[in-house]
Amino acid sequence: MWTIAxxxxxxxxxxxxxxxxxxxxxxxxRPPTSxxxxxxxxxxxxxxxxxxxxxxxxDCMAQVRSIQNFHMDSNGWSDIGYNFLVGEDGNAYEGxxxxxxxxxxxxxxxxxxxxxxxxxxxxxxxxxxxxxxxQALIACGTSSGYLPSSYKxxxxxxxxxxxxxxxxxxxIITGWPNYSPDP
Ligand SMILES: [Zn+2]
Numbered sequence: 001m002w003t004i005a006x007x008x009x010x011x012x013x014x015x016x017x018x019x020x021x022x023x024x025x026x027x028x029x030r031p032p033t034s035x036x037x038x039x040x041x042x043x044x045x046x047x048x049x050x051x052x053x054x055x056x057x058x059d060c061m062a063q064v065r066s067i068q069n070f071h072m073d074s075n076g077w078s079d080i081g082y083n084f085l086v087g088e089d090g091n092a093y094e095g096x097x098x099x100x101x102x103x104x105x106x107x108x109x110x111x112x113x114x115x116x117x118x119x120x121x122x123x124x125x126x127x128x129x130x131x132x133x134x135q136a137l138i139a140c141g142t143s144s145g146y147l148p149s150s151y152k153x154x155x156x157x158x159x160x161x162x163x164x165x166x167x168x169x170x171x172i173i174t175g176w177p178n179y180s181p182d183p
Contacts, residue, residue: 017144018092019140020092022091022094023094024094027065029064029065029080029094035096037101039101041111041113041147043153044138044153045155045156046169047115047116047164048116048119048120051063051067053088053119054088055089059087059089060087060091063118064095075103081095081096081103081114083095083098083115084116086133086137088117088119088126088127088129090132092136098146102114104116117130117165117169121165121170122163122167126172150178153180155173155174
């Protein structure tokens with residue numbers, strides 16, 4: 001276990017920042033009905049969508065549109081809840097982005113960048129492309145100055161009574177840099 005953890009840490013450290021994000025226009029987003037400021041960004045909160053997975057950009061864009069429709073039409077929210085989404089196609093998709101307050105972790109949205117990995121990770125882990133893309137997005141946030149290098153990384157279940165981001169994915173993120181269960 002110790003050896004595996006050490007190897008994992010080495011792999012994580014090698015993930016370079018990647019700020020390539022598929023824009024809302026590219027995936028066909030509906031405009032938000034309102035926006036508010038995220039405030040001073042201090043942490044990332046990682047989620048899973050608990051729905052269908054996707055491994056092609058076309059399928060992932062369809063999933064992102066579907067999630068936005070659900071959040072706006074069923075939940076009555078102003079927009080898709082997450083700040084970003086990541087698919088097992090290895091792409092990152094713009095949700096509310098870096099600047100707008102998300103709706104993904106009740107009571108803890110202010111200052112929190114919500115990243116949702118598309119799929120259900122209750123009984124399997126996200127593929128390597130998705131895992132490295134999340135880490136590259138986090139590295140982008142630091143290298144671009146959106147978040148301090150002292151940012152905290154949490155799973156949704158750390159702040160809310162939920163299974164999110166899934167029993168198989170959650171233990172992985174607890175091994176990533178800056179993980180802290182305390183927001
Ligand atoms: Zn969640």
